[in-house]
Each structure stands twice: as C-alpha cells, then as structure tokens.
Amino acid sequence: MAELTKTISDLTTPVVLLDRAKTIANIRSMQDHCNANGVGLWPHMKTHKMVEMAKLQLAAGAQGLTCAKVGEAEAMLPSGVRRIFIAHSLVDVRVAPRLTKLADQLDELRVAATSVAQAEALERVAMATGRVLKVMLALDTGLHREGVRDIESAKGVAAICARCPQLELAGIYTHEGQLYGAKPEEQSERTAAVLQRMIEVRDAIDTSLPLWPGCSVTAPLMAATGKVQVVRPGAYMFGDMALAVTSQVMAPIDVAIHVLVTVVDRPEPGLALIDAGSKVFSSDKTALGVHAIAVDGRDIQAVRLNEEHGYLRGSDVDTLKVGDRLQLMPAHVCTVINLTNQVTVVEGATIVDRWRVDARGRVD
Numbered sequence: 001m002a003e004l005t006k007t008i009s010d011l012t013t014p015v016v017l018l019d020r021a022k023t024i025a026n027i028r029s030m031q032d033h034c035n036a037n038g039v040g041l042w043p044h045m046k047t048h049k050m051v052e053m054a055k056l057q058l059a060a061g062a063q064g065l066t067c068a069k070v071g072e073a074e075a076m077l078p079s080g081v082r083r084i085f086i087a088h089s090l091v092d093v094r095v096a097p098r099l100t101k102l103a104d105q106l107d108e109l110r111v112a113a114t115s116v117a118q119a120e121a122l123e124r125v126a127m128a129t130g131r132v133l134k135v136m137l138a139l140d141t142g143l144h145r146e147g148v149r150d151i152e153s154a155k156g157v158a159a160i161c162a163r164c165p166q167l168e169l170a171g172i173y174t175h176e177g178q179l180y181g182a183k184p185e186e187q188s189e190r191t192a193a194v195l196q197r198m199i200e201v202r203d204a205i206d207t208s209l210p211l212w213p214g215c216s217v218t219a220p221l222m223a224a225t226g227k228v229q230v231v232r233p234g235a236y237m238f239g240d241m242a243l244a245v246t247s248q249v250m251a252p253i254d255v256a257i258h259v260l261v262t263v264v265d266r267p268e269p270g271l272a273l274i275d276a277g278s279k280v281f282s283s284d285k286t287a288l289g290v291h292a293i294a295v296d297g298r299d300i301q302a303v304r305l306n307e308e309h310g311y312l313r314g315s316d317v318d319t320l321k322v323g324d325r326l327q328l329m330p331a332h333v334c335t336v337i338n339l340t341n342q343v344t345v346v347e348g349a350t351i352v353d354r355w356r357v358d359a360r361g362r363v364d
C-alpha cells in the first residue's frame with residue numbers, strides 16, 4: 001500500500017472510489033444466495049477487471065470466473081483462479097497458442113459456441129490447441145446478440161461438437177441482458193420465460209446439459225428456481241444506476257462504486273460543470289439519458305458529457321458552487337472501471353488501499 005493519503009478529502013478529483021465493506025457484502029450476499037440454492041457462481045470479471053476482486057470472489061466461494069476475452073482470462077491468473085469460461089465467440093486459429101497456455105494453467109477452460117458458423121471456426125481453433133475444450137452453447141433468449149436462434153441451429157452446434165474430438169459440449173448459457181429493460185414488476189415473468197426457453201432448447205439436445213444463465217438482474221431469481229446449475233452475474237458486487245435505480249434489484253445505499261468529482265464552473269443558473277466527462281464515465285447512460293446522479297439525495301444529474309466535462313442539471317444544482325465536491329453514482333459501472341488505471345479503496349471516508357485495474361485495455 002504505497003503513499004496513501006488518509007481520507008477522501010485529501011484526494012484530487014476525478015477519482016473512482018470503491019467502498020470495500022459494501023463490495024464484500026454484495027459478494028457475500030450473492031454467494032450465500034447461490035450456496036443456499038445449491039447453485040454455482042462464476043462471476044463475470046468484465047465488471048471489475050481486478051485481480052484483487054477476483055480473489056475476494058473466489059475466497060467467498062465462487063467456483064470459477066467468466067471472462068469475455070482471452071486477455072482478461074490471462075490477466076486474472078494471478079488471482080489463483082482454476083476455472084475460467086471465456087464467454088465470447090472465438091474464431092481465430094491465431095489465438096490457439098494462448099488458449100493452450102491458458103488451459104495448461106487451469107483445471108478447466110470453457111469456451112463458447114455461439115452459432116453454427118462460429119462453431120465451425122471454433123472447431124479449427126480447438127484442433128490447433130491440441131486440447132479438449134469444454135463448450136458452452138450460447139442461446140439467444142432475447143438480447144439478439146450472440147447465441148443460436150432456434151432448436152435446429154442448437155442441434156447443428158451439438159453435431160459439430162459430437163464430430164470433433166476436441167470439443168466437448170458441456171452446457172448451455174445465455175446472457176439475458178434485455179432484462180435491464182424490464183420494469184421491476186415484469187422481472188419474474190420475463191426471467192421465467194428466459195429459463196423456459198433454455199430448458200426447451202436443452203431438452204431438444206441433451207436433457208443432462210447444465211444451464212448457465214448470466215445477468216445481475218436475474219441471478220437471484222434464476223438461482224432460486226433450482227433449475228439452473230450456475231449463474232454468471234457481473235455487475236452485482238458494485239452496482240450502478242442500472243441495478244439500483246432502473247431495475248431496482250439492489251438498494252442505492254449498497255452501490256459500492258462512486259466517482260468523486262469537483263464543480264469547476266457555474267456558467268449559468270441551473271448548470272454546473274464538473275471535471276469528469278466521457279473519459280471517466282464513458283458515454284453510457286440510462287434510457288432516460290442520465291450518465292450519473294448525486295448519491296447524497298439531491299436532485300442533481302449528469303445529463304451530458306464531453307471528454308473532460310460533465311454537465312450537471314436538476315432542481316438542486318444551484319446549491320452547488322465552484323470548488324464543491326460531490327460523489328456520483330454512474331449509470332453503468334463496467335465502463336467506468338474500464339477507463340481507470342486504479343480504484344481508491346475506502347471504508348467510509350478513510351482510504352484503505354488502491355487496487356490496480358489489471359485487465360484494463362485487455363480487449364485482446
């Protein structure tokens with residue numbers, strides 16, 4: 001722990017604050033819920049990209065980690081992780097040597113088969129690794145991104161796995177990210193529909209295949225059904241506006257990542273400019289066009305961003321003066337972490353550590 005200032009009032013801004021106690025409580029609560037339902041937890045590390053965070057999740061009982069990219073998986077090895085699922089469409093044989101090296105350092109490496117066309121390419125990748133790879137069949141359950149669209153394609157992917165000695169079909173997964181758009185009162189029904197679709201497709205191929213859905217909005221609901229074997233949420237241990245305000249699956253007080261910013265100008269009534277823009281928050285916003293909100297309850301929102309400026313509006317914005325500092329809850333936490341080299345770890349206002357974002361930029 002090098003050269004720590006003592007409290008957040010010593011910090012210059014903008015700075016990303018990670019509340020350690022809240023983070024640990026969020027990890028514990030998801031893990032306890034999974035344990036109580038006999039469901040495995042393979043958190044998606046895309047949200048945190050930090051070895052320190054992976055260590056906390058694994059120590060709490062996570063069975064493995066989900067990654068999007070091979071580079072993210074490589075960056076997580078120092079956490080001591082033994083099982084990794086790369087939930088992305090691998091197609092390039094040039095990645096095979098890296099996969100082989102990864103597999104050598106793990107007890108289990110799972111890869112994704114996301115369509116018939118991609119599975120044909122994956123087969124060539126697997127042959128080049130010289131390893132038997134466990135394959136998770138991706139099913140589109142409404143996001144309309146990767147994943148087979150129908151039972152015929154699911155059977156096509158299963159047939160490719162059956163003919164290739166180096167691909168072993170080992171489960172079905174989905175990312176039901178469309179649930180971020182569900183109203184709180186619709187979540188149970190829409191989660192049940194996702195699960196029903198997974199069961200339907202699974203039963204058409206092999207009734208013994210485990211089901212691995214993955215989304216922080218649905219993870220507690222999915223785990224409680226007793227019909228899935230693993231859940232793979234990502235953002236749950238930090239939270240953001242998407243989880244605490246829009247979908248309301250967590251309390252705003254439990255959100256563990258805040259961005260501390262400074263008001264740098266008040267060019268006109270009703271507008272405050274802050275020292276953090278899209279290079280801190282990314283361009284992500286809620287469906288209502290909000291990039292971040294004040295966490296102290298005042299009606300203050302970042303409604304527009306340039307690279308180095310945020311535009312604060314809201315009925316309480318005229319309570320702000322130049323030099324004031326405030327903490328904001330971001331609309332989408334994953335992209336905020338991805339833009340910073342390190343987070344400042346706090347307990348209340350006390351700085352207790354700084355953690356590197358190890359997989360920052362590992363989009364490879």
Ligand SMILES: Cc1ncc(COP(=O)(O)O)c(C=O)c1O
Pocket residue numbers: 044047066087174175177214215216217232233234235236
């Ligand atoms: C394939 C996949 N699995 C799991 C997740 C985790 O979702 P969430 O961040 O909603 O928990 C994501 C998020 O984008 C994803 O793309």
